[in-house]
Amino acid sequence: MGRLAAPPNMPCVPGQSLPNPAPLPGPVPPGDGFDHLDLGWLAGRPGVKWSSTPAGTIAAWVADMDFPAPAPVRRSLAKLADEGDLGYSAAAQLLEEPWAKRMVSRFGWEPKAGLLRPFSDVVQAVQVLLHAGTRPGDGIIVLTPSYPPFVSSVREMGRRLLSLPFTFGPQGWELDLEAARALAPAARAILLVNPHNPTGRVLRRAELELLADLAERYDLLVVSDEIHADLVLADIDHIPFASLSEEAARRTVTLYSASKSFNLGGMRCAVAHMGHGATRAQMATLPSHLFGEVGLAAVTAALAAWSDETDPWLRRCVARLRDNATELGSWLRSSEVGGRVLGARPEATYLAWLDFRPALGLDDPAGWLSRHAHVRLSAGPEFGPGGAGFARLNFATAPNVLAELLGRLSAALAGAGAVQPAPVAG
Numbered sequence: 314m315g316r317l318a319a320p321p322n323m324p325c326v327p328g329q330s331l332p333n334p335a336p337l338p339g340p341v342p343p344g345d346g347f348d349h350l351d352l353g354w355l356a357g358r359p360g361v362k363w364s365s366t367p368a369g370t371i372a373a374w375v376a377d378m379d380f381p382a383p384a385p386v387r388r389s390l391a392k393l394a395d396e397g398d399l400g401y402s403a404a405a406q407l408l409e410e411p412w413a414k415r416m417v418s419r420f421g422w423e424p425k426a427g428l429l430r431p432f433s434d435v436v437q438a439v440q441v442l443l444h445a446g447t448r449p450g451d452g453i454i455v456l457t458p459s460y461p462p463f464v465s466s467v468r469e470m471g472r473r474l475l476s477l478p479f480t481f482g483p484q485g486w487e488l489d490l491e492a493a494r495a496l497a498p499a500a501r502a503i504l505l506v507n508p509h510n511p512t513g514r515v516l517r518r519a520e521l522e523l524l525a526d527l528a529e530r531y532d533l534l535v536v537s538d539e540i541h542a543d544l545v546l547a548d549i550d551h552i553p554f555a556s557l558s559e560e561a562a563r564r565t566v567t568l569y570s571a572s573k574s575f576n577l578g579g580m581r582c583a584v585a586h587m588g589h590g591a592t593r594a595q596m597a598t599l600p601s602h603l604f605g606e607v608g609l610a611a612v613t614a615a616l617a618a619w620s621d622e623t624d625p626w627l628r629r630c631v632a633r634l635r636d637n638a639t640e641l642g643s644w645l646r647s648s649e650v651g652g653r654v655l656g657a658r659p660e661a662t663y664l665a666w667l668d669f670r671p672a673l674g675l676d677d678p679a680g681w682l683s684r685h686a687h688v689r690l691s692a693g694p695e696f697g698p699g700g701a702g703f704a705r706l707n708f709a710t711a712p713n714v715l716a717e718l719l720g721r722l723s724a725a726l727a728g729a730g731a732v733q734p735a736p737v738a739g
């Protein structure tokens with residue numbers, strides 16, 4: 314019999330046999346983990362979400378789900394390794410048809426053929442598009458609070474961040490359309506994220522049409538990140554920006570990936586549908602290998618994710634996220650402070666944007682909650698304008714973990730009288 318591998322936290326002494334460890338949990342929990350996940354099993358996961366979170370703390374920060382990737386994806390990767398052809402891949406040709414089919418069947422949008430460009434990830438695509446489609450000093454409209462790498466990309470590339478804010482109203486998070494009208498004349502591009510991270514809002518047709526009108530009037534490039542499009546939880550349709558009209562399609566680059574919907578963040582494969590001719594032409598002048606290539610394993614995983622075989626997994630996943638959002642919604646209502654609720658039940662994604670200003674009055678409540686509740690959330694200030702006092706919660710986990718996590722937050726907030734509130738902007 315072969316020697317046993319050392320279980321976590323047990324030193325392996327060369328030449329010495331180990332005592333029989335307790336059986337380790339298998340790689341995939343029963344029912345794909347949608348109904349129950351063991352905290353010990355999660356803590357042993359190698360990905361960044363859990364491995365870089367202190368022992369005893371629940372990881373609810375980076376946008377990875379706690380559910381293992383779907384079986385058809387895992388099988389396709391095992392088959393690739395078994396068959397042994399790990400040569401170069403023709404990523405664009407392989408991805409275009411399945412992706413286009415998906416856009417038609419799920420969103421009723423028939424994208425123009427021949428315009429798909431693979432990237433390793435959506436942030437890389439955004440940086441390439443800003444590089445090719447705008448110049449240093451140009452104004453970029455960004456929906457804020459914003460997925461942090463977009464705030465840093467705009468700043469690091471010397472563009473001006475024009476903050477188009479979501480504000481909290483009786484209907485939840487509302488996009489400030491007056492601000493959009495005021496910003497558009499000073500802008501060169503709109504970096505749209507729909508469905509939106511971190512508010513979980515799904516933009517309605519009227520909101521998208523207003524942005525499309527502004528884009529046309531002021532000749533703006535629209536980069537539309539629709540990576541969360543499969544994860545709409547409310548009874549609302551996701552509308553691809555490029556599907557609004559021929560004119561909208563001509564000025565839009567649509568970004569999409571299997572990484573959020575199928576939990577494949579580490580695989581590195583995204584696609585950009587390059588509807589905007591001038592940006593396409595500018596990219597064609599750049600050295601062909603400057604932006605790298607997508608690997609065969611990443612393409613294999615994306616193709617398996619976009620096959621019909623994963624539909625049942627995605628349906629169960631969305632059902633779990635919807636139930637979790639409902640659970641979170643009632644917790645939010647019960648956790649109000651002085652008549653102010655912490656946030657709204659998200660319409661999409663598995664992320665919730667929580668306002669801890671009334672409860673804690675701290676600039677970075679995530680740091681405090683990590684220490685006092687032993688729950689790791691994403692730090693609000695990293696999300697740019699409107700982030701101070703907030704934290705983002707990732708609820709893509711099993712109900713037992715969510716219940717434990719919300720219980721810990723409640724207990725810590727109940728004891729928050731010990732905190733000396735500091736003034737918070739906004």
Ligand SMILES: Cc1ncc(COP(=O)(O)O)c(C=O)c1O
Pocket residue numbers: 376433434435436460506510538540570572573578583
């Ligand atoms: C709105 C949004 N865009 C882009 C990304 C990056 O995704 P990827 O690294 O899979 O391209 C994320 C990840 O959380 C996201 O939420």
